[in-house]
Amino acid sequence: MIDRPPVAPGSFLAGSLPDLRGGFLPLSERLFRDHGDVVRMRLGPPRLGREITLIFTPEGARHVLAANQANYRKDNVNYGEVRYAIGDGLLTSQDETWQRQKRFLQPLFTHRRVAGYAATFGAETDRMVAEWQGAAGEIVDVHEAMTRLTLRIVCRVLFGNDVDVALPVIQRWFDPLSDAVRRRAFMPVRIPHSWPVPVNRLIHRGQAVMFGLCDDIIAARRASGQVSEDMLGLLLDARDDGKSLSDAEIRAQVLVFLLAGHETTATALTSAIYRLGAHPEVQERLRAEVAGLPGTPTAEQALGLSYTMRVLKETLRLYPSAPNMGRRAVADDEIGGYRITAGSDVLVSPWMVHRHPAHWPEPLRFDPERFTPEEEKARDRYAWFPFGGGPHTCIGMHFSLLEGAVALAGLARRFAFESPAEQPRYESQVTLRPADGMPVRITHREAVTR
Numbered sequence: 001m002i003d004r005p006p007v008a009p010g011s012f013l014a015g016s017l018p019d020l021r022g023g024f025l026p027l028s029e030r031l032f033r034d035h036g037d038v039v040r041m042r043l044g045p046p047r048l049g050r051e052i053t054l055i056f057t058p059e060g061a062r063h064v065l066a067a068n069q070a071n072y073r074k075d076n077v078n079y080g081e082v083r084y085a086i087g088d089g090l091l092t093s094q095d096e097t098w099q100r101q102k103r104f105l106q107p108l109f110t111h112r113r114v115a116g117y118a119a120t121f122g123a124e125t126d127r128m129v130a131e132w133q134g135a136a137g138e139i140v141d142v143h144e145a146m147t148r149l150t151l152r153i154v155c156r157v158l159f160g161n162d163v164d165v166a167l168p169v170i171q172r173w174f175d176p177l178s179d180a181v182r183r184r185a186f187m188p189v190r191i192p193h194s195w196p197v198p199v200n201r202l203i204h205r206g207q208a209v210m211f212g213l214c215d216d217i218i219a220a221r222r223a224s225g226q227v228s229e230d231m232l233g234l235l236l237d238a239r240d241d242g243k244s245l246s247d248a249e250i251r252a253q254v255l256v257f258l259l260a261g262h263e264t265t266a267t268a269l270t271s272a273i274y275r276l277g278a279h280p281e282v283q284e285r286l287r288a289e290v291a292g293l294p295g296t297p298t299a300e301q302a303l304g305l306s307y308t309m310r311v312l313k314e315t316l317r318l319y320p321s322a323p324n325m326g327r328r329a330v331a332d333d334e335i336g337g338y339r340i341t342a343g344s345d346v347l348v349s350p351w352m353v354h355r356h357p358a359h360w361p362e363p364l365r366f367d368p369e370r371f372t373p374e375e376e377k378a379r380d381r382y383a384w385f386p387f388g389g390g391p392h393t394c395i396g397m398h399f400s401l402l403e404g405a406v407a408l409a410g411l412a413r414r415f416a417f418e419s420p421a422e423q424p425r426y427e428s429q430v431t432l433r434p435a436d437g438m439p440v441r442i443t444h445r446e447a448v449t450r
């Protein structure tokens, strides 16, 4: 009989919960250092709490996400909470429901379609350029700015001309709703959704507002009979075997795109700008690539920016926006020589795999050259997997890389970045984000050369 993975020592009553106070990512790093590639931890009291198995290798990630993915389902607490709050869209759905949704949604994310969204990526980037126009060495919280930028982008892509109605409501309600979902996901002991505690009230209120907004816009679109080219229009118009998506299904997809599609790209852009500001030689090389552009790049121009793309990929290595991916094991299995028991909560960790010294020499060094085509080809496919893998690979991968390249190039053409000497802290509450904002000194390039 093979052994179960080593278990992190913790307190008898709370397990590793007290260690979580220092953050999930530092705890993962310690567990990897002390116990190796596969490790278990308990959160909360024995039997009542949760036990999680953390997987830190490319082989383990491939096994869970692709090779044996049928055994690893999105039946865990986190995905359950998302499903409850916003409906069962493509991020949480499984089996036939997921297959059906995927058939409807894939055409919205083809390279041709995404290239069509790039004008919006560019227009919103130009808006940010105008906002920073007079910058002459001011410290800006780049995380706040990038979150605003990517939220405006995804809202405009989704809602088109209805963006002015949708954006203020989403800006007011979406973050509190997703924070409440995260809070419930991290509770050591499950409580029913029906209990009138503050976190549940917030979820129900946020849900009512967001559902109401989407339902009103969908109803108005259906009533007008007009076909529009924004994503919502495409969703309303989508057909599979002559059938269309129901209004509730459309609403769930819209909310999933909002949830999965703005904070992730915002954190990637924030971290890329921070890294440019910390590595003048990388910033200079990227600037040399974008300096000759006539303006913020179009889709075609952005796709040709190979160094900018390498910077983004290396950023996503060190700061993967989804630092962990969770599943629940259906049947007993084996990973890395250890027994995974049926019902286990499993987390594969891009955060640690992307820093695994067996796959990344000097893992903490920021070096875009790791992403030359030759280097990429020589590496294990699952040594770098910020967009996941297997059938549930991120549908927005090309969208967000193109959005990132357009925005980063558009901003770096115009501005010089200088980052503070101290390393920023990151926290992982499902998605990655800087714990204390991201202050970066920004100077308009004309001010530099004056």
Ligand code: HEM
Pocket: 090, 091, 092, 102, 256, 257, 260, 261, 262, 264, 265, 268, 320, 321, 322, 325, 326, 385, 386, 387, 388, 389, 391, 392, 393, 394, 395, 396, 397, 399, 400
């Ligand atoms: C830097 C940006 C992004 C990162 C790092 C990222 C990461 C991920 C990851 C890791 C997964 C797999 C989750 C799992 O297997 O449990 C995923 C799935 C997904 N992402 Fe993204 N994402 C990004 C941007 C986007 C955008 C822009 C959208 C949509 C507009 C999007 C929509 C989705 C959806 C719908 C899924 C579920 C796919 C499926 O199960 O078929 N993501 N993403």
